Amino acid sequence: MFQGKRWEFVRSKIEENIASNSLAPGEKLPNDLELAKLYGVNRHTVRYAIRALEQKGILRVEQGRGTYVVENPTPYLLSAETRLTDNLIAHGRLARRNILSSETIAADERLAKNLQLSIGDEVFSIRTLSFQDEVPIVIAHSYFPAQRVPGLLDEFSGVNSISKALKRVGVEGYTQQWVQINARMPTEEEARLLGMSTSMPVFIKENLDCVDGKPLKFGENVLCASRINFLINFAELKSR
Template identity: 35%
Template sequence: MIERGSGVAVWRQIEDSLAADIAGGVLRAGQQLPTELQLAARFSVNRHTIRRAVATLVERGLLRVEQGRGTFVQDNAIDYAISKRTRFSQNMARQNLSADVDILNSDTVPANAELAELLRVAVGDALFRIQVLSKAEGRVVDYATMFFPAARLPGLPDAYRRHRSVTRALQECGVPDYTRRFTRVTARLPDAEMVDYLGIPKNRPVLRVKSLNVDAAGVPVQYGVTSFNGDLVQLVMEQE
């Protein structure tokens, strides 16, 4: 019950009430929060008061906002293993989560100095660039841009479109196995594109991962920059 004149702001009392519902399982992980109108009716307040309480719960990490869908109780974080052999589909399968990939763009770009050094090609050489959204249980967990040396891996974009898997696409192009040379992780605030793709608030950091994969001979075959939704994913560094 909301107690007016108690010395505790009404929106704070609503925040505490909803937090108690989450802690007690009345509102379950992944469940959509009632609409502002429904909550306003429940607590007999205006929508502005509800909006302030909900915004604070989002800041606390108890709720998340998905643009175009609504507000949801935060799920337990998905463990995303970073190891010598990092594979998205295997990471999801280990947790009994469905995995899917949406291809946003596939084109060919010239290598700049940084990419040329990483992939051991000449500046200006052609690179295949593929940009994707990876999903678990239908929800976007990351946005990735991947680069592949075109001369070394002809036909890779078509193979990736067929399989939606880096592992299978590389196998089709003559690379039976690959391993992670390095993984570099930073946290940063999302730009407008990340906010749109990941459906997160603009003040919620993303986990940005830069990685380089090499074949059995140590020759680079893929460089990627992946932005993970920090609300949904925790990175687990595995020792091998």
């Protein structure tokens, strides 16, 4: 007989099912009521066990969709030229992108500093939500100096690809000049878009892309921490 709290019993049974592959990575769990009947406990006990497994990074709770076994995180190579979508495809993870917003805004102090503009200058703002295997993985905010890439928003709306849109306005290649990564808890909107709990952390990846030493794009990405592993190639760094 199991010795311990009832929620610990539920937690251990779910962990056993995952370890035996009865519950595979990415698989959806039965709902709370079904699990409560299965293990002879109440729904509150089930939710407590699920919350504990979510905090351990074993389960993920998607608001309005259900609870899933966490997949193996996707390796994300940080390099001067690697793009997230290319990275997902390279690892056999299907990638797609939804456009959340595309508009012209005025540069605030932060954008002006990073893009070497004056406060109030026009900036193209593109906000997207990217998926891997139909699981939301990153909210991407991209900001461009409007005077350097005229027509970018129109081109982007037609191809839904920043790289392709940039080529259409005459920008063939660009590289990341710097990357900064921090972690914090998500806002309610971020958690909703990423299908995750507000109790789980996100990575905040900021980066500056340049062409011929001039700022082209300032990016701020919000990534679900349990779905990404950042990798750094030190051999590439030494060669620079």
